[in-house]
Amino acid sequence: MKILVFVNHVPDTETKVKIGSDGKVIDPAGVNYMLNPYDEIGVEEALKTKQQFGGEVVVVSLGGDPNKETLRKALAMGCDKAVLLKDPAIRDSYAVARSLADYAKEYGADVIFCGKQSIDYDDAQVGGLIAEMLGIPSVSVVVKLEIKEGHFIAEREIEGGHEIVHSKLPAVITAQKGLNEPRYPSLKGIMDAKRKPIEEKVPNAVESRVVTEVMRKPPAKAQGKIVGSDASAAAELVRLLHEEAKVI
Amino acid sequence: MLRDLARDFTNAEIRPLAARIDREEEIPKELLKKIADVGLFGTAIPEEYGGGGFGKVGFCLAQEEVARVCGSTAATIGAHQSIGAQAILLGGSETLKKKYLPILASGELLAAFALTEADAGSDSFNLSTRAEKINDKWILNGEKVWITNGSIAGLFSVFARTEKGITGFVVEKGFNGVSVGKNEKKLGIKGSVTNTIAFDNVEIPEENMIGIDGRGFLIAMETLNSGRLGLGACCFGAAKEMLEMSVAYSKQRKQFGEPISKFQAIQFMLSDMTTHIYAMENMVYKAAFKLDNKEDISLDAAIVKLYCSEAVSEIADQALQIHGGMGFSAELPLERFYRDARILKIFEGTNEIQKLIISRQILKQNGKWNS
Ligand SMILES: Cc1cc2nc3c(=O)[nH]c(=O)nc-3n(C[C@H](O)[C@H](O)[C@H](O)COP(=O)(O)OP(=O)(O)OC[C@H]3O[C@@H](n4cnc5c(N)ncnc54)[C@H](O)[C@@H]3O)c2cc1C
Numbered sequence: 001m002k003i004l005v006f007v008n009h010v011p012d013t014e015t016k017v018k019i020g021s022d023g024k025v026i027d028p029a030g031v032n033y034m035l036n037p038y039d040e041i042g043v044e045e046a047l048k049t050k051q052q053f054g055g056e057v058v059v060v061s062l063g064g065d066p067n068k069e070t071l072r073k074a075l076a077m078g079c080d081k082a083v084l085l086k087d088p089a090i091r092d093s094y095a096v097a098r099s100l101a102d103y104a105k106e107y108g109a110d111v112i113f114c115g116k117q118s119i120d121y122d123d124a125q126v127g128g129l130i131a132e133m134l135g136i137p138s139v140s141v142v143v144k145l146e147i148k149e150g151h152f153i154a155e156r157e158i159e160g161g162h163e164i165v166h167s168k169l170p171a172v173i174t175a176q177k178g179l180n181e182p183r184y185p186s187l188k189g190i191m192d193a194k195r196k197p198i199e200e201k202v203p204n205a206v207e208s209r210v211v212t213e214v215m216r217k218p219p220a221k222a223q224g225k226i227v228g229s230d231a232s233a234a235a236e237l238v239r240l241l242h243e244e245a246k247v248i
Numbered sequence: 249m250l251r252d253l254a255r256d257f258t259n260a261e262i263r264p265l266a267a268r269i270d271r272e273e274e275i276p277k278e279l280l281k282k283i284a285d286v287g288l289f290g291t292a293i294p295e296e297y298g299g300g301g302f303g304k305v306g307f308c309l310a311q312e313e314v315a316r317v318c319g320s321t322a323a324t325i326g327a328h329q330s331i332g333a334q335a336i337l338l339g340g341s342e343t344l345k346k347k348y349l350p351i352l353a354s355g356e357l358l359a360a361f362a363l364t365e366a367d368a369g370s371d372s373f374n375l376s377t378r379a380e381k382i383n384d385k386w387i388l389n390g391e392k393v394w395i396t397n398g399s400i401a402g403l404f405s406v407f408a409r410t411e412k413g414i415t416g417f418v419v420e421k422g423f424n425g426v427s428v429g430k431n432e433k434k435l436g437i438k439g440s441v442t443n444t445i446a447f448d449n450v451e452i453p454e455e456n457m458i459g460i461d462g463r464g465f466l467i468a469m470e471t472l473n474s475g476r477l478g479l480g481a482c483c484f485g486a487a488k489e490m491l492e493m494s495v496a497y498s499k500q501r502k503q504f505g506e507p508i509s510k511f512q513a514i515q516f517m518l519s520d521m522t523t524h525i526y527a528m529e530n531m532v533y534k535a536a537f538k539l540d541n542k543e544d545i546s547l548d549a550a551i552v553k554l555y556c557s558e559a560v561s562e563i564a565d566q567a568l569q570i571h572g573g574m575g576f577s578a579e580l581p582l583e584r585f586y587r588d589a590r591i592l593k594i595f596e597g598t599n600e601i602q603k604l605i606i607s608r609q610i611l612k613q614n615g616k617w618n619s
Contacts, residue, residue, distance in 0.1 A: 193249075
C-alpha cells in the first residue's frame with residue numbers, strides 16, 4: 001500500500017511564543033519546534049497501516065530547512081522516505097493544501113493521513129482541502145480506524161458523541177487524540193533516520209487567499225481579588241459577578 | 249533527538265513508576281521490556297553489534313535522563329551496559345562479541361559485572377574465584393558478592409584467577425552450577441537488585457574467555473573507567489532534578505511573609521548546587537568525548553567519579569534542607585533521591601580508591617597538568 005502522511009513543524013507546546021516585530025508572524029528566536037502532536041498520531045496510524053498491509057510510508061512536510069528535524073523524527077519512528085516541499089514562505093491553509101495535494105496526486109497515494117489540525121495556526125482545514133482538491137473522501141477527527149481492502153470504517157468525534165462512517169479508499173483521514181498511542185522512535189530508528197535521505201522538492205508557488213493582518217497575544221490575566229473568607233462575603237461576590245464580571 | 253527521546257520516554261514511562269519501584273524493590277518486567285524496545289539497553293553498543301552506536305557521550309545523555317527520574321533504573325541500565333556488556337566489548341574476541349553483544353543490546357538478555365568478592369572489595373586484585381582449564385573447557389569455582397542485576401541478568405562477566413593471573417569469562421546464568429542468592433536489602437537504589445552469585449564447578453566453553461588469559465584485570469579496570477563516566481552522568485542528572493525541585497519549592501514556600509527563595513541562606517545553597525552542576529556537566533562530557541576519541545581516561549574517570557558523587561550527595565543534602573520537613577517526608581521524591589545518592593560514593597570503586605588513583609597518577613606526572 002502507498003501510504004502518505006503529512007506533517008507540520010510547530011512551536012513546542014512548552015515554549016513561550018513571542019510575536020515578531022512586524023506583528024504578523026511568530027518570532028522563531030528561542031522557540032523550540034516539534035512534530036505537530038496530531039500529525040504524530042497520523043504517523044503512528046500510517047506505520048500501523050503499513051504493518052497490516054505492507055508497502056511504504058512516505059512522510060511529507062512543506063516549509064523551510066528546519067522542518068527536516070520533524071521529518072527526521074518521523075523517519076526515526078519508522079517512515080520509509082521523507083520529502084521536504086521546500087518553501088520557507090508563510091502560507092495559508094489553502095496554499096499549503098494545494099502543494100500537498102499536488103504531491104499526493106503525483107505520488108498516487110492509497111491513503112493519506114494528516115493531523116486534525118496544526119497547533120500553531122489551528123485552522124483545521126488542510127486535510128479536508130486536500131481531499132477536496134483530489135476529489136476523494138475526507139474523514140476528520142478520527143479516533144478509531146479499521147482499514148480493509150479498498151474501503152474503511154472510521155469512528156469520529158462529533159459534538160457530544162461519536163459517529164461511525166464507512167467510505168472508500170483512497171481517502172484523507174485526519175487524526176484525533178485517542179486514535180492511537182504514538183510509538184517512541186527507537187535508538188536504532190534514530191540512527192537509521194540519519195542515513196535515510198530527505199528528498200527536497202520545490203513546490204509550485206501558490207498565492208495565499210488569506211493574509212494575516214495582525215497577531216495579538218490574549219490579554220494578560222488580571223490579578224485575582226479576594227472579597228472575604230466567610231459567608232458574609234457571598235453577597236459582595238454575587239454583586240461583583242453580576243455587575244463587574246457580568247457572568248451572572 | 250536522543251535526548252528528546254530519552255526525556256519523553258523516562259517522563260512518560262519511568263517517572264510514574266519510580267516511587268513504586270523503590271517501594272516494591274523491583275522494576276516491573278513490562279518496564280524492562282519497554283526500555284529494551286526503545287533501545288536504552290544498547291545505547292553505546294556499536295551498531296555493528298546491534299546497538300544504538302551513540303558512544304559514551306550518547307550513553308551519558310540517556311543516563312542523565314533516566315537518573316533524573318529513577319536511580320534504581322539508572323543503576324540497572326548502567327550495570328548492564330556500562331560495565332557488564334562493556335567488558336565484552338572492550339576485551340572480547342570478535343566471536344564473543346558477535347555471540348553476545350546483539351542479544352545484550354536488544355535487551356533480550358541483561359548483563360552483570362562480577363568482580364567483587366567477600367574478601368576482595370576495594371582490593372579486587374585479591375580475588376580468589378578460580379578458573380582451571382581442563383581439556384578445552386574452563387571450570388569455575390568461587391563466589392561473587394554485591395552483584396548488581398544478579399537475579400535479573402542472563403549472563404555475567406566474571407573475573408577469576410587462573411594459572412596466568414586474572415582472566416575474564418562470560419558465564420551464562422543457565423550454565424550448570426551457577427546459583428544466585430536472594431536480593432539484598434539496601435538503603436537506596438532499592439529497585440536495582442543486588443545478589444551473591446556462586447559458581448560450583450561451572451563448565452565454560454573456551455570461546456567465552458574475555459580476551460587473553462591472565463590479562464583480565466586490565467580489562468576489568470578499563471571497564472570500570474568507562475563505567476565511572478556513566479555514573480557521573482547519573483549524578484549529574486539526579487542533581488539537575490533536585491535543583492529544579494528545590495527552586496520550585498523555595499519560590500512557593502512562604503515563611504516570615506515571603507517565599508524562602510528571598511532568604512540569602514537558601515539562595516546560597518542554590519548557588520552551590522548550580523556551581524556543582526556546571527562542573528559536573530563539563531567534566532562528564534569532556535571525559536566521555538575523550539573516551540569516544542579513544543584517549544586514555546583513567547585519571548578523568550577517577551576525577552569524574554569522585555567529584556560527581558560527592559557533589560550529588562551534597563546537593564541531595566542541601567535540597568532536602570531547602571524542603572525542610574517536607575524534604576524528609578516520603579510524600580515527596582526527595583528522600584528517595586537522598587537515599588539513592590549514597591551508593592554513588594561506594595560502588596564502582598569507593599571514593600577513597602578514586603583518590604588513590606588520582607594521587608598515584610599526579611605523582612607519576614610530577615604534578616604537571618596535561619594541557
Ligand atoms: C549496591 C551495590 C552494588 C554493587 N554492584 C557491584 C557490581 O555490579 N559488581 C561488582 O563487582 N561489585 C559491585 N559492588 C561492590 C562494590 O564495588 C564494593 O562494595 C566497593 O568496591 C567497596 O568494596 P567493599 O564493600 O568490600 O569495601 P572495603 O573495600 O572493605 O572498604 C571499606 C572502607 O575502607 C576503605 N578502604 C579500603 N581500602 C582502602 C585503602 N587502600 N585506602 C583507603 N581507604 C580504603 C574504603 O574506601 C571504604 O571506605 C556493589 C556494591 C553495592 C553496595
